[in-house]
Amino acid sequence: MSAPAPRAPAPAGPSGAPVTDHGSGTGRRAHLTTLTLQVLLALFLGGAGALPKLIGHSSAAESFDRIGFGDWFMYAVGVLELAGAVALLVPVLSGAAALALIGLMAGAFVTRVTVFDGQYALTPVLVALPLAVVARVRGHRNAELVALLLRRRRGGPAPSGPAPAQWTQR
Numbered sequence: 001m002s003a004p005a006p007r008a009p010a011p012a013g014p015s016g017a018p019v020t021d022h023g024s025g026t027g028r029r030a031h032l033t034t035l036t037l038q039v040l041l042a043l044f045l046g047g048a049g050a051l052p053k054l055i056g057h058s059s060a061a062e063s064f065d066r067i068g069f070g071d072w073f074m075y076a077v078g079v080l081e082l083a084g085a086v087a088l089l090v091p092v093l094s095g096a097a098a099l100a101l102i103g104l105m106a107g108a109f110v111t112r113v114t115v116f117d118g119q120y121a122l123t124p125v126l127v128a129l130p131l132a133v134v135a136r137v138r139g140h141r142n143a144e145l146v147a148l149l150l151r152r153r154r155g156g157p158a159p160s161g162p163a164p165a166q167w168t169q170r
Helices: 023-053 058-067 071-088 089-112 122-136 140-153
Strands: none
Touching: 023 058, 023 089, 023 122, 058 071, 071 089, 071 140, 089 122, 089 140
16 A cells, blocks of 8 residues: 555635635535524524614614614615625625624624613624624635726726636635
8 A cells, every 4th residue: 555645735816825625624614614604694684684674664663763863774774784694695705794794783782882771782792703703714705805806997807607716615
């Protein structure tokens, strides 16, 4: 029996981070765990978060009346939550979406503490914690997103055909 050949190092993506195929071990497990977390967060933020605001449910309307910005603010927050929930499911947007939603949760926390005397202030914190995990694990996507936006801004060719391998492998 001969010794197995040494494995070549994983190729680097545009951000310099190694690109893996998640074929075995912890890489695949971490990817699937984070993906599951993204789906659960998207369902929660889209359903329990955005939906009551977008349909003008009385509980949401009363809360936003108490804040004092009016219905427009309720709808704006609902749209932001729904857009963030959808973006969590788009691979190249997932890292940026998680960061943006953490910012939204920070605003919700401050509002809960200042306007609602701390009632349910822990809820946005409990949502922000798994978002921070997603932002950390999917952070390499931010460099890919910036590269894509810069390429389009400069008038470079838009990617055609299937997505580049580094976008689909992580």
